[in-house]
Amino acid sequence: MIFTADSRFHRQLIVVNGLLPALLMLVDGWRGKLGANPVEFVTRATGVLTLVFLVLTLLVTPLRKIFGWNWLLKQRRLIGLYAFFYSVAHLLTYLVGDRDWQILTVAEDVYKRPFIAVGMISFILMVPLAVTSTNAMIKKMGGKRWAQLHKLTYLITIGGVVHYYMIVKSDITYPVFFGVITAVLLGYRAVMSFAKA
């Protein structure tokens, strides 16, 4: 990939803004300002950030098609990697905070709690996407196959929204918010491919 001055600038912007919530959370944690239940807050925040970055990757195609912002394409894998980064943080918070590092109890938990299973499946599906996010992997796989594989993002995002919807007690505002955005972004693709056919 060739980096122009502009794409370097875009990249730096995304790197810094993507890292900022994590840094602010670390600072708040250091100062003991994560509220009465820091584990709950960090779990929710990292989960929501994962969804935010997943949705942002899905936003790239419509923005290119509608506004011609083709420069976004160069940054999409970085945005996706941030989704993966926050999902790893989310999983680690769960392992430390909810499971007390008792890794063996995770299997039982996945079996007992369907929303954990849905989250875990979505996470596992993200791993191959993160692994194949380098230029070398695109070359090795071939652009078409690579793009096919990375359509898994659709399933992952739906899984993430369902996972969120399943855990809230009664106020479904945020899961529905992400659900609507995801539906619009995936619906856009469906309509476009239908129009093409």
Next chain:
Amino acid sequence: MSGSPKIPSSEITPEETFLNRRFFMKSAVWAGSSLATAGLYQAFAPRAEIKDVGQVITTVSEPEIQSVLAADEKVNSYGEIAGYNNYYEFSTDKSEVADKARNFVINPWSVELGGLVHQPRTFDLESLLKIGSVERTYRFRCVEGWSMVIPWVGFPLSRLLSLVQPMSQATHVAFETYYDIKQMPDSGSAGIDLPYIEGLRLDEAMHPLTLMATGLYGKTLPNQNGAPIRLVVPWKYGFKSIKSVVKITLTDKEPATTWSLANSREYGFYSNVNPTVDHPRWSQARERRIGESGTRETFMFNGYAEQVASLYAGMDLRKLF
């Protein structure tokens, strides 16, 4: 293209100006985007500082009620208790309730006692406080899996009920929370029917541990904790301990309760703390004590089995959860 018009040299931006403008634009984007990101994070981050605005309540000592806390259990701080609340009328974000309930009007206040009683009566706050306050430090276990130790101030509910003389056919007590959408504008998205209603069996209501709390840490309750008066049933999940009570009705049947109306599979009428009966979506075997790292074991009836287990003798607590 050969036909492109010549741009007069006066209209070409000098390189220096161009670079300056670019630098300025870039700086603006840097500042704008990072401020927006940080601002978004802050909007969702837990609110800081909880101010103690309560007035001192005089209490009498009651040596007969022994503290049942284990040696390693510490009372939670005022900031923890008043900064982390489930009060869906104000917000479903526990760290936001204190802020949203700041201007809740609790004066004047009255609690209407009626139903199957010989002496129905409406109490104002002053006459409720005259019943006489004691200090009770109880464990508080939320159905969500977290817990605290809270130094309440209040009086046993039995003393209030005896003032209105329940009729012999009364078997249950129904409670209702104050509700006003104008004061609770975010309640529309709570996802539960309001006003919030709860209930107890009469023998549970008359149990000496069952408290009407009017204070915390020796002072009047903060709004977010259910001011000016709330129920505290320490051996049941926290949602049974209904806040900001305006109505208490004696009945001869099991009253409907908000959470079992919302989801009867997940929340039962009894909702006794029970580590052996899991919530359908999570385990109840352990709990996260606020202020501690790691989790601790959840006790049967929240550690009050000795005092209350006899109320449920012979009952299948798996069915009557």
